[in-house]
Amino acid sequence: MAGRIEDYGVIGDLQTACLIGRDGSMDWLCMPRFDSPACFAALLGDDRHGYWRLSPASGGSASRRRYRDDTLILESEWDTPEGCVRVVDAMPPRGRAPDVVRVVEGVSGRVPMRMQMRPRFDYGRISPWVRLHEGRLTAIAGPDALDLSTPVELFEKDRTTYADFAVAAGDRVPFVLTYRPSHEPAPPPVNAGRAIADTERFWRDWLGHLTYRGGWAGPVRRSLIILKALTYAPTGGIVAAATTSLPEEPGGSRNWDYRYCWLRDATFVLQALLGTGFLAEARAWREWLLRAAAGEPADLQIMYGLDGTRRVMEYTADWLPGYQGATPVRLGNAAAGQFQLDVWGEVLNELHLAREAGLSTTDDAWDLQRALLDYLESHWEDPDNGLWEVRGPRRPFVHSKVMAWAGLDRAIHAVEAYGLDGPTDLWARAREQIHNEVCARGYDAERNTFTQFYGSAGLDAALLLIPRVGFLPWSDPRVVGTVDAVQRELSQDGLLWRYHPDADGGVDGLAGAEGAFVACGFWLAEALHGIGRPQQARAVFDRSLGTANDLGLLSEEYSPTTGRQLGNTPQAFSHVGLINAVRRLSAPASAGAAMAAPG
Structure with missing residues (x-):
């Protein structure tokens, strides 16, 4: 079920935007434009209509969150019995293709994490064909395609893609989601760390x-x-x-x-x-x-x-x-x-x-x-x-x-x-x-x-x-x-x-x-x-x-x-x-x- 409206933060790349809840779930994302059909539409329904959740395996809402200084980079932190973990969310300025970058950072201890993704094109109406190949997820239906790149192992169950992993203090685990027209080849994934740095530089320069x-x-x-x-x-x-x-x-x-x-x-x-x-x-x-x-x-x-x-x-x-x-x-x-x-x-x-x-x-x-x-x-x-x-x-x-x-x-x-x-x-x-x-x-x-x-x-x-x-x-x-x-x-x-x-x-x-x-x-x-x-x-x-x-x-x-x-x-x-x-x-x-x- 969707969270309260005030529970959502927003990130964007000046061509589209997505909403992310306190629980680490991306419940609204339209690609490639603001007015395009949503590929994650749980905001207007539930998990069946598309979402991308990244949070501790134990679940729950973030203990605190903030934007990094005067930017649109969202940082959410969870305090768990095993330690503290941070998820950094950003959409870098649009390059060849629209990207959503999520990086899990270990702050203290060793925290078990879970990623869950269920893309659903056309506002949750279309279930895409999903395949996992060489550490990459590809979801295709009609004119739309999404590619997810990450170094952690992905697996599929009940039409949902998962990743179970753990982060210790100092660890950084990136996830990069890229949209493309389905008839075009997948572009090379962006470097997550560089993309976040570019995003931070863009917002600070602009506000200058x-x-x-x-x-x-x-x-x-x-x-x-x-x-x-x-x-x-x-x-x-x-x-x-x-x-x-x-x-x-x-x-x-x-x-x-x-x-x-x-x-x-x-x-x-x-x-x-x-x-x-x-x-x-x-x-x-x-x-x-x-x-x-x-x-x-x-x-x-x-x-x-x-x-x-x-x-x-x-x-x-x-x-x-x-x-x-x-x-x-x-x-x-x-x-x-x-x-x-x-x-x-x-x-x-x-x-x-x-x-x-x-x-x-x-x-x-x-x-x-x-x-x-x-x-x-x-x-x-x-x-x-x-x-x-x-x-x-x-x-x-x-x-x-x-x-x-x-x-x-x-x-x-x-x-x-x-x-x-x-x-x-x-x-x-x-x-x-x-x-x-x-x-x-x-x-x-x-x-x-x-x-x-x-x-x-x-x-x-x-x-x-x-x-x-x-x-x-x-x-x-x-x-x-x-x-x-x-x-x-x-x-x-x-x-x-x-x-x-x-x-x-x-x-x-x-x-x-x-x-x-x-x-x-x-x-x-x-x-x-x-x-x-x-x-x-x-x-x-x-x-x-x-x-x-x-x-x-x-x-x-x-x-x-x-x-x-x-x-x-x-x-x-x-x-x-x-x-x-x-x-x-x-x-x-x-x-x-x-x-x-x-x-």
């Missing part, structure tokens, strides 16, 4: 570009490493998470595939990267965005594949029982076909930030913006599915209208500040019309708060972003009232819900509940700081930071009642929220609006 020097330096560094790990290096796209279908409620049905790239994340990600010195990553993300968004403005999607693929079909893996019984297991994401108005504003805002930061611009970039603006100016009144991808009827969501305003506002500034061409009078009229309408129809004067959509009785954590994009100043009484209302009505135990699913008769049309949304807690911390309450802001920030596991990994959601992580992990949106909140909290409260100013 960090310019941030404020508070919470450790969580910021770890979050940046996770953000980098979720980057698909060949294109610069950043996936929302490394997993699919980890539930938002134990045993529930709100299970989604997050191994894709969301345009909405662009602005938040760019702010985090630019604000910490990672200009190359920011530029790559901007270029990915330009390629993905190119085409007819009406065809703009909220999310794309790693390489900008538009067709992201959703289906269910009915052969998988789901994480601890949570079904259905979804592969692909039908939200790609939704209309979410705010995305047009998010893209325009992201390109504005890139221009302000001095990233090189092209005529093509402004041509794309002009096309997006033409569409936005004539469609901002349309109802949509909103920031949270509501699968109910379309509505006039306040956050969506605010982002439409932001997109027009940034364009007007671009023309005025950089001499670009555009019908600023037309855009200014639309901007004013949106602002007036939102303030008139999206604001509840009796409760002194903006609402989730026009006429709604419900609230939305995304309302905290209204001053962040400059729609209203932090000091505006309507902003202060909204922050108070959101904190009062959507918080529990210091954490924040996105919205109440049962508000307005069931706003999202889905059954079941969900946990507190981790990123929203960081938004609340930013908002409290922005309205001049730094002590409250720090308390809220610390509470959200406290939802991280012992390795500093944040999932999508968290249950205040059970103290359990929920949703897909590690979640880029949560880690980006942490970075941007730290940047604001590290500034004087009176300067809180500076990060949100449109320029």
